[in-house]
Amino acid sequence: MSRVDLNLLPALDALLSERSVTGAARRLGLSVSAMSRTLTRLRAVTGDRLLLQAGRTLVLTPYAEQLSQRIPALAREAQAALSRADHRFDAATLEHRFTLRAGEGFIDLLGATLIDRIHHAAPGVQLRFAPKPDWNAQPLREGAVDLEIGIVKTSAPEVRTRLLFRDRYVGVCRIGHPLLREDGIDLERWASYGQVMTSRTGEAENPIDAALDPPDRRRKVLMVVPSYTSAMQLARHSDLLAVAPYSCMGNSFMPNYAAANGLQSFELPLALPAFDISAIWHPRLDHDPAHRWLRNQVLGLCTQAYPPQSPADSRRRRR
Known part of the structure; x- marks a missing residue:
């Protein structure tokens, strides 16, 4: 396309729409003489007169009439294709x-x-x-x-x-769980209850057990499930304890999510990083x-x- 000047496209669009050199020049912010020179170039490129004098006005040639049906959409498409991507997004x-x-x-x-x-x-x-x-x-x-x-x-x-x-991680249990009947939840009482562990891969390695001190201490893991939501449902319907992210307890859109599902969270007796x-x-x-x-x-x-x-x-x- 070395011989095609796309700068002529908006000029042609303006001339066909305005049917006036003066009007097209005003629309594109050009001088009338500059638009006249552009019309001359367009006539040379297309091999057609495009606009002809008819009294005090200009009229379109038959070929220009055909172009007038195609050029506006073509000009918009070219402008969209060659503008920044951000400007095209809607x-x-x-x-x-x-x-x-x-x-x-x-x-x-x-x-x-x-x-x-x-x-x-x-x-x-x-x-x-x-x-x-x-x-x-x-x-x-x-x-x-x-x-x-x-x-x-x-x-x-x-x-x-x-x-x-x-x-961060928190403990999860059903509302009314025996663990909550006494003040304070220490590590020994927490570890004494049966627990459901969440492991997406099925492996037993997780930050909760890694944080147990002394290292030989183990919690009573009775079930392993692949998701926190499954662990929470099991805790809801049993005395099993679960561990889940605090974000699973609710948010500003659903502030009572945990309570509505019969669950209560508590701080773990472990030092776990956020x-x-x-x-x-x-x-x-x-x-x-x-x-x-x-x-x-x-x-x-x-x-x-x-x-x-x-x-x-x-x-x-x-x-």
Whole structure:
């Protein structure tokens, strides 16, 4: 296309629409003489007079009449194609299915609010939550997953992350559990009750048992399940104790979630560090406007659901 000058396209569009050199010049912010020279170039390029004098006005030639049906849409399409990607994005007209990977707790407590938020702005968007059997980054690399939400455990050096909120582990039991009848929950009493352990991979290694001191102390794990929501349901219907992230107890949208499900949380008699819940994605989607919009929707939702507890959390969230 070395002989095609796309700068002539908006000029042709203006001339065909205005049917006036003066009007076209005003529309494009050019001088009348500059527009006259452009008309001369357009006549040479197309091999047609395009506009002819008819008294005090200009009229279109038959070929120009044909062009007038095509050029406006063509000019808009060219302008959109050659403008910055951000300017082309419109959530209201977006037709897309995003695949996310998150734990059951996030889906149960925030899934409905997230889709309400997204559907209000982008009715053509669908969310698909894929299973999360592990923390392998390969689905992100291959494009099978657009966004992952959770703890960053991948060793893939190229992935991008953004803090959504800080979380911590708490004990969970049914309302009225015997453990709660006495003041204070010490390590010995807590460990004496049967417990349900959560392990996504089925392995027994987890931060709770790693923090037990002395190292030879063991809690009475009677069941191992793959999700925190399953552990919470078992605790609800038995005297088993569970451990779950505090975020699974509720949020600003569902403040009474735990109590409504017959559960009560308590502070663990263990020194466990807090942990980060992050959005994780592949860098090829960094500047994709639709994906950036999705990330901002998830971040905004989590900021409302779990407000940062300290200035440090706020600074890390903005990074």
